[in-house]
Amino acid sequence: MSSDAIPAALVRRLRIASGISDEDIKAIHALPFSVREYPAERAVVSDGQRATECCLIVKGFCARSKTTSEGRRQILSIHIPGEIPDLMSLHLNVMDHDLMTLTPCTLSFISHDALRLLYRRQPNLADLLWRDTLIDAAMFREWIVNVGQRPAPARLAHVIVELRERLKVIGRIEGNSFEMPLTQEQIGEALGITAVHANRVIKQLRHDGIVALHRGRVEVLDDGKLLELAGFDGRYLHLSPAL
Amino acid sequence: MPRFHFHIEENGRLIPDEEGQEFLDGDKVRKEAIATGTSIARDAFMTGSACRVVVDVREENVPFMKVSITLDVEEKAEG
Numbered sequence: 001m002s003s004d005a006i007p008a009a010l011v012r013r014l015r016i017a018s019g020i021s022d023e024d025i026k027a028i029h030a031l032p033f034s035v036r037e038y039p040a041e042r043a044v045v046s047d048g049q050r051a052t053e054c055c056l057i058v059k060g061f062c063a064r065s066k067t068t069s070e071g072r073r074q075i076l077s078i079h080i081p082g083e084i085p086d087l088m089s090l091h092l093n094v095m096d097h098d099l100m101t102l103t104p105c106t107l108s109f110i111s112h113d114a115l116r117l118l119y120r121r122q123p124n125l126a127d128l129l130w131r132d133t134l135i136d137a138a139m140f141r142e143w144i145v146n147v148g149q150r151p152a153p154a155r156l157a158h159v160i161v162e163l164r165e166r167l168k169v170i171g172r173i174e175g176n177s178f179e180m181p182l183t184q185e186q187i188g189e190a191l192g193i194t195a196v197h198a199n200r201v202i203k204q205l206r207h208d209g210i211v212a213l214h215r216g217r218v219e220v221l222d223d224g225k226l227l228e229l230a231g232f233d234g235r236y237l238h239l240s241p242a243l
Numbered sequence: 244m245p246r247f248h249f250h251i252e253e254n255g256r257l258i259p260d261e262e263g264q265e266f267l268d269g270d271k272v273r274k275e276a277i278a279t280g281t282s283i284a285r286d287a288f289m290t291g292s293a294c295r296v297v298v299d300v301r302e303e304n305v306p307f308m309k310v311s312i313t314l315d316v317e318e319k320a321e322g
Contacts, residue, residue, distance in 0.1 A: 151286045184262065194279040196249040196298075200258050 006033045006058055006108045009082025009170045014128055016169050017135070019241035024125045027118060033108040044086075044099045044107065051089035053109040057081045060105030061181050065189065066097040074147075075190040077139060078102070078163060078182070082170050087133050090115055103181045103216075131238075138236045147192045150231070152201045155191045157230035160211060160218055165234050176223070181216035205229075247272050248301045249279055253293035269307075276300050276310045284312040 007028050014020040035058065038044065044062065045051050062079040076097060079085040086099050090112050101107075119126035139162075146158050160180065167178050182190065188198035206212050210226050212219040220226055235243060244265040251258040266272045280298040287293040294314040300307045 151290065152282070153286070185264075193282050194275055195264060196251070196260055196275070196279040197282050199260060199262070200251055200283060203258060 001035060001058070001106075003033070004029055006035065007031070007056060007082075009058070009080075010056060010084070011082075012171070013082045013169050014132075017237075017239050017241070018128045018131055020128055021124065024122055024128065027122045027125055031110050031118065032114050033110060035106060035108045038101045038105045038107055040101055040103050040105075042101050044101060045089070045095050047095055047098050049095045050093055051086060051095060051112075053111045054084050054087050054089060054115060055099070056084050056108045056110060058106040058108050060107075061102040061179070062099060062105060062107075063102050063182075063186070063190075064097055064099050073189050074192065075182075075186060077136075077143065078159070078180075078190070080163075080166055080170065080172070084110075084129075084132070085136075087129060087136075102186070135238050138238065142236050152191055152193050152197060153204055154229050154231060155193075156187065156198075156201050156205065157210070157226055158232060159190060160220075161226060161230045161232045162234075162237070164218070164220075165237060165239070169239060176220040178218055179216060180213065180218045187213075245302055247275075247307060248304075249276060250299040250301065251279075251283060252295075252297040252299065253283070253287055254295055256293075272300060273308060276308060280310045280312050284314070288314045 011020065011025050011028060015025075033056070034053075038060075044055055047066065057079055059081055062085055064076045064079070064085055065073050066076060067073045077085070086095070089095060119129075142158075142162070146155050150158060163180055164173060164178055167173050172178060184198050184202065185195040187202070188195040191198060191201075193201070202213050206221075208225070209221050210229060211221055244267060246263045246265050248260045248263040250260050264275070266275070276298045280296055283298075284296040287296055296312045298310040300309070
């Protein structure tokens with residue numbers, strides 16, 4: 001893989017969301033990336049572990065989750081290429097949740113030392129990545145509202161619309177269809193419901209002609225109905241330097 | 244590991260569970276059935292789409308357990 005291809009999705013997103021300069025793009029390309037392949041459903045970094053590097057997703061999907069003492073897992077977020085889901089480990093030394101792959105992934109690791117050096121040399125870039133972690137926090141706020149306040153069909157609709165908006169930024173939408181590689185059980189864990197309830201919600205959305213979920217892909221059947229059900233307002237994604 | 248299917252009925256409408264799930268013991272099945280029934284009932288009762296939810300759990304097509312949840316609201320004239 002060419003060194004430019006590794007951070008391509010990250011650069012694309014930062015251009016759109018934060019207006020990154022050419023000089024900062026050059027500095028990102030010069031980072032010492034260590035690329036590793038992961039199989040699906042494998043831990044990348046686990047709750048309680050001390051991290052020494054951050055992970056940039058090059059290819060594939062990841063998720064962050066936390067498991068209660070009774071063994072119930074809550075999926076906290078879904079991550080796509082161009083994201084650095086454990087960027088906070090640069091300042092928070094011991095992981096307080098798990099990061100795992102959902103699909104086979106190409107992950108690119110950047111040592112904390114290299115990131116610290118980059119921050120010192122390019123303070124602009126430090127600001128951009130700080131903004132990135134703040135957007136991450138905004139997405140968590142929306143996730144809490146979703147799981148805490150919306151009925152299950154609206155929860156699923158919201159997760160679907162958000163994922164589509166984020167995939168759009170990195171050019172990963174094909175017509176009215178895109179990848180959402182979560183099993184029925186994982187959808188349940190993301191929405192805070194059982195796998196059987198998730199199955200029921202998936203069937204309802206299909207029956208109502210809103211979306212069809214099949215083999216890890218979403219096909220949008222009626223965009224207007226989907227947006228209405230989700231009650232989606234994308235401001236919290238801050239997908240423009242003006243937002 | 245035995246495989247259990249959780250068929251849902253909402254006001255008698257059947258939503259079959261084709262995939263099913265594996266469970267080690269009956270207590271976990273019971274908890275899953277109650278968690279499923281109450282969370283489906285919450286949505287159905289709030290939106291008014293149904294007032295009775297049944298989770299019909301079968302182990303390889305043999306009835307194993309049934310969890311029924313019914314909404315019962317008594318409105319007083321003064322209320």
